[in-house]
Amino acid sequence: MDxxxxxxxxxxxxxxxxxxxxxxxxxxYGYHVFIMNDYGSIIRGGTDYSEIRVxxxxxxxxxxxxxxxxxxxxxxxEKYKDKAKENCFTLTLNDFPYDEVIKKAxxxxxxxxxxxxxxxxxxxxxxxxxxxDVIEDDLGKNAPKNxxxxxxxFEYAREKNFNNIHLIKGEKTPKPLLYGNDAIxxxxxxxxxxxxxxxxxxxxxxxxxxxxxxxxxLGIIALQLEDEIAAINLALGSAYAGVPSMVGTSGAxxxxxxxxxxxxxxxxxxxxxxxxQRVGPSTGAPTYTEQSDLNLALxxxxxxxxxxxxxxxxxxxAFELTxxxxxxxxxxxxxxxVLSDKHISESARTTDIPFxxxxxxxxxxxxxxxxxxxxxxxxxxxxxxxxAPPGTPDVIVHVNSTEHTxxxxxxxxxxxxxxxxxxRLLKMKTIEEDFKLMKFINVFNEGDVAVVxxxxxxxxxxxxxxxxxxxxxxxxxLEPFPKEAVLEEIAHVKKIISVEQNSFGQFADLFExxxxxxxxxxxxxxxxxxxxxxxxxxxxxxVLK
Amino acid sequence: MNLATDRKIxxxxxxxxxxIYNALKSVLEKEIEEGSIKKENIVLVSGIxxxxxxxxxxxxxxxxxxxxxxxxxxxxxxxxxxxxxPIGFVGDGDAFAxxxxxxxxxARRNSNTKLILHNNSVYGLTTGQFTPxxxxxxxxxxxxxxxxxxxxxxxxxMLVSQATFVARGFSGDIKHLQYIFEEMMxxxxxxxxxxxxxxxxxxxxxxxxxERVYKLEDTDYKPNDxxxxxxxxxxxxxxxxxxIFFKNELPTYEDLVLKxxxxxxxxxxxxxxxxxxxxx
Numbered sequence: 001m002d003x004x005x006x007x008x009x010x011x012x013x014x015x016x017x018x019x020x021x022x023x024x025x026x027x028x029y030g031y032h033v034f035i036m037n038d039y040g041s042i043i044r045g046g047t048d049y050s051e052i053r054v055x056x057x058x059x060x061x062x063x064x065x066x067x068x069x070x071x072x073x074x075x076x077x078e079k080y081k082d083k084a085k086e087n088c089f090t091l092t093l094n095d096f097p098y099d100e101v102i103k104k105a106x107x108x109x110x111x112x113x114x115x116x117x118x119x120x121x122x123x124x125x126x127x128x129x130x131x132x133d134v135i136e137d138d139l140g141k142n143a144p145k146n147x148x149x150x151x152x153x154f155e156y157a158r159e160k161n162f163n164n165i166h167l168i169k170g171e172k173t174p175k176p177l178l179y180g181n182d183a184i185x186x187x188x189x190x191x192x193x194x195x196x197x198x199x200x201x202x203x204x205x206x207x208x209x210x211x212x213x214x215x216x217x218l219g220i221i222a223l224q225l226e227d228e229i230a231a232i233n234l235a236l237g238s239a240y241a242g243v244p245s246m247v248g249t250s251g252a253x254x255x256x257x258x259x260x261x262x263x264x265x266x267x268x269x270x271x272x273x274x275x276x277q278r279v280g281p282s283t284g285a286p287t288y289t290e291q292s293d294l295n296l297a298l299x300x301x302x303x304x305x306x307x308x309x310x311x312x313x314x315x316x317x318a319f320e321l322t323x324x325x326x327x328x329x330x331x332x333x334x335x336x337x338v339l340s341d342k343h344i345s346e347s348a349r350t351t352d353i354p355f356x357x358x359x360x361x362x363x364x365x366x367x368x369x370x371x372x373x374x375x376x377x378x379x380x381x382x383x384x385x386x387x388a389p390p391g392t393p394d395v396i397v398h399v400n401s402t403e404h405t406x407x408x409x410x411x412x413x414x415x416x417x418x419x420x421x422x423x424r425l426l427k428m429k430t431i432e433e434d435f436k437l438m439k440f441i442n443v444f445n446e447g448d449v450a451v452v453x454x455x456x457x458x459x460x461x462x463x464x465x466x467x468x469x470x471x472x473x474x475x476x477x478l479e480p481f482p483k484e485a486v487l488e489e490i491a492h493v494k495k496i497i498s499v500e501q502n503s504f505g506q507f508a509d510l511f512e513x514x515x516x517x518x519x520x521x522x523x524x525x526x527x528x529x530x531x532x533x534x535x536x537x538x539x540x541x542x543v544l545k
Numbered sequence: 546m547n548l549a550t551d552r553k554i555x556x557x558x559x560x561x562x563x564x565i566y567n568a569l570k571s572v573l574e575k576e577i578e579e580g581s582i583k584k585e586n587i588v589l590v591s592g593i594x595x596x597x598x599x600x601x602x603x604x605x606x607x608x609x610x611x612x613x614x615x616x617x618x619x620x621x622x623x624x625x626x627x628x629x630x631p632i633g634f635v636g637d638g639d640a641f642a643x644x645x646x647x648x649x650x651x652a653r654r655n656s657n658t659k660l661i662l663h664n665n666s667v668y669g670l671t672t673g674q675f676t677p678x679x680x681x682x683x684x685x686x687x688x689x690x691x692x693x694x695x696x697x698x699x700x701x702x703m704l705v706s707q708a709t710f711v712a713r714g715f716s717g718d719i720k721h722l723q724y725i726f727e728e729m730m731x732x733x734x735x736x737x738x739x740x741x742x743x744x745x746x747x748x749x750x751x752x753x754x755x756e757r758v759y760k761l762e763d764t765d766y767k768p769n770d771x772x773x774x775x776x777x778x779x780x781x782x783x784x785x786x787x788x789i790f791f792k793n794e795l796p797t798y799e800d801l802v803l804k805x806x807x808x809x810x811x812x813x814x815x816x817x818x819x820x821x822x823x824x825x
C-alpha cells in the first residue's frame with residue numbers, strides 16, 4: 001500500500017499545517033509518511049500544494065503522482081491534474097463548496113484541510129473517533145471547529161457513497177514526523193549547541209522559529225540579528241568565549257557570511273554554518289529546491305584555510321550530521337558547513353532519529369604543566385592548538401585575524417606567514433586522515449552500474465534502484481572528499497551515473513576531479529522540484545539496456 | 546601592575562592612539578589592582594585600522610577581528626559568558642562605513658558592552674582617504690577636490706539609536722579621558738565613547754581640537770535629559786563639548802535574552818525525548 005494525497009489551494013488556506021495534521025493521522029495509524037510542501041513566495045493567493053505520501057513500507061521522498069486530489073481552487077487543479085494517477089479520486093471546488101462550508105460553519109479558510117481529512121477518513125474506513133482524537137491532540141483550542149469541519153467532510157463522503165476501502169491499522173509504531181529543519185535543530189542541541197543566530201531567509205527560517213519557540217526548555221538562545229553578517233559574527237563571539245554556536249541561512253545569506261567564514265578559518269574558532277539551499281542565482285526561486293551552492297560551500301571565504309562540508313541525504317542524517325558537525329568544529333577549531341536544501345529542510349518524514357545518541361564534544365584543552373604558557377596558536381603535531389576561553393585564570397587568549405605568532409600577536413614576517421600557513425595545512429592533513437577512517441560514504445545495493453550523488457536526491461535514488469543491479473554511492477562529506485572509499489567502491493563498476501539538482505553538474509565535476517574517472521552519464525535537474533523516483537527509474541532503466 | 550606587552554608599539558610619534566591606549570591602560574590597571582574587576586574577564590575586541598593593533602599592546606584577552614564587525618562580536622561574547630567584560634575599539638570606518646548598521650543595532654539593543662570610537666576622520670592605515678566623519682569639503686587622497694558628503698555626528702547618532710551611555714573625549718587630554726573611561730566601566734548597558742583624535746600624518750587636528758574642546762563637567766550640564774543631550778550633541782564649531790552627554794540605566798539585551806541562563810556553565814544536554822514525542 002503506497003498512495004499519495006494532493007491538497008492544493010492558495011497561501012493562507014492551511015495547506016502546510018493541514019498536511020501535517022493529516023500526516024500525523026496516518027503516522028499514528030501505523031503508516032510511513034512523507035510530506036512535501038510546494039509553495040510560492042507569497043502570503044496570499046498562488047497555487048500551493050502539499051503531497052502527503054502514505055505507505056506500508058519505508059519511503060524516502062515524495063512521489064509526485066497522486067491517488068487523491070483535493071483542490072480548493074480550480075487553477076491549482078488545472079496546473080497539476082496531469083499528475084493524477086489513473087483512477088485518481090478528485091474533489092475540487094467544482095465538486096464541493098469548500099468556501100460556503102467554511103462560511104456556514106463560521107470557520108477560517110485555513111481550516112479547509114479538516115474537511116479533506118473527513119472525506120479521507122470515510123473513504124479509507126479509518127475509525128472516526130481515532131481521527132478526532134488526533135485533531136484534538138494536535139490543534140488544541142482550534143480543535144472543536146476543525147472537528148466540526150472534519151465531520152462535515154466525513155458525512156458528505158458517506159452521503160455521496162464515495163468508494164470505500166478499509167485501510168487496516170498499520171503495524172508500524174508511530175515515529176516522530178519531523179521537518180528536516182526540526183531535525184537539524186534537535187541534532188545541534190543534542191551535541192551541545194547553545195547559541196543559534198540567524199536572519200530570516202527561506203528555507204532556513206523555520207529552524208530559527210523552532211529553536212526560538214523551544215529555547216528555554218532546550219537551554220539555548222536563538223536570536224534574529226540585523227543581517228547574516230551580524231548573525232555569524234555574534235555566533236563567532238560566543239564560540240570564542242567557549243560556547244558552541246551555529247548560524248543558519250540560505251545561499252544569498254551564505255554569500256554575506258563569506259568574510260567571517262574566512263575569519264573563523266584564520267582565527268581557528270569552531271562554528272557550524274547551515275546552508276539550506278534554494279534555487280539561485282540571486283533571489284532565484286526562494287521556495288524551491290536546488291543543490292547549486294556546492295561550489296560556494298567548498299570555496300567560500302578568501303585565502304586558504306581548513307574546512308569541512310557535510311551534506312545530509314535525508315532528515316535522519318540531517319540530525320546526525322548536524323550533531324557531528326559540532327564535534328568536528330570544536331575538535332578541529334574550524335568552520336563546518338552543513339549543506340541541506342529545501343527538499344530536506346521543509347519536507348517532513350516519519351523518522352527514526354537517534355535522539356538519545358551521545359555526541360560528546362571533545363576539545364583539546366589547555367594544560368599548564370604540559371603546554372607551558374598559553375599560546376593560542378601553539379604549534380603541535382596535528383596542527384590543533386589547545387583551546388582556552390577568555391575568563392580562564394592565568395591565561396591570556398589573543399585571537400587575531402591578522403597573521404599572527406603562536407602567542408596571537410600580529411606579524412607579517414615571512415617566517416611567521418610560512419609557519420602559520422603550514423600549521424593550517426597540517427591541520428587540514430589531520431582532518432583528511434581522520435576522515436579517511438570515518439569513510440563518510442553510504443553504499444546501497446550492488447551492481448556493475450553505480451549511481452553517485454549527494455544530499456536530497458538520496459530518497460528518490462533509493463526507490464529508483466529497487467530491483468535493479470545498480471549500486472548507489474552517496475557521498476556524505478564533500479570536503480574532505482572520501483576519495484579512497486569511493487575508489488574502492490567503483491573498482492569493479494563499469495558505468496557511473498551522477499545525479500544532482502543543478503545545471504552545471506558541480507558534484508560530477510568534483511567527483512571527476514577527485515576520483516580521476518569520468519562520469520558516463522550526468523543526470524541534472526534544475527526546475528526547482530525534487531526528483532521523483534519513477535522519473536529516475538526510467539533514466540536508470542535506459543542506462544541498463 | 547603593568548598591562549603592557551613586550552610588543553613594540555607601531556604608531557606614528559604623536560598619534561592620538563597613544564592617548565586612548567594609555568588612558569584605558571591606567572584605568573584598567575587601577576581597577577584590576579583594586580580588585581573591582583578580574584583581569585581574565587576583560588576581553589578587548591578591535592577592528593581594522595592603525596588603532597586595530599591596540600590589542601597587541603595589552604596583556605589582556607583579545608580578538609583582533611575584521612573591519613566593521615566589532616559590535617556583534619562583543620554581544621556574542623557577553624551572551625556566552627556574562628562574567629566577561631567586552632570592550633570594543635572601532636575606527637570611524639568600522640563604526641560608520643563598513644559596520645554602520647551593527648553600531649546602530651548594538652546601541653538600540655542596549656547590549657551590556659563598551660565601544661570606544663577612535664575618530665580621526667581619516668583612513669590612516671590605507672594612507673589618507675576621507676571617512677564618514679570627515680568634514681564636507683575635506684581634501685583627501687580619494688577626494689582631491691573636496692569631500693562631497695556631509696559628516697556623521699557620532700554622538701547624535703548614538704543618542705537617537707538609544708545608547709544608554711554616550712560620551713566624548715579628546716585623546717590630547719588623558720586625565721579627562723581616564724575619567725570618562727572610569728564612568729564607562731561603571732555603566733551597565735551599552736556604553737559608547739567617541740574619542741576625538743588627531744592623525745598626525747594625514748589629518749593633524751591636534752591644535753584645532755585643543756583650542757575648541759571644553760568639558761561638560763565644568764558647566765552646569767547634567768547628563769540625565771535626553772532632549773537636552775540631543776541638543777547639546779549638535780554643538781560643533783568654535784566650541785566642542787566633551788564629557789558625558791547622556792546616561793541612563795535600562796534592562797540590557799543580555800538580561801532580556803538570557804533570562805538567567807548561563808550558557809557557559811550550564812552544559813547539560815537536554816533530554817529530547819519529550820520534545821521528540823510531540824512530533825509523533
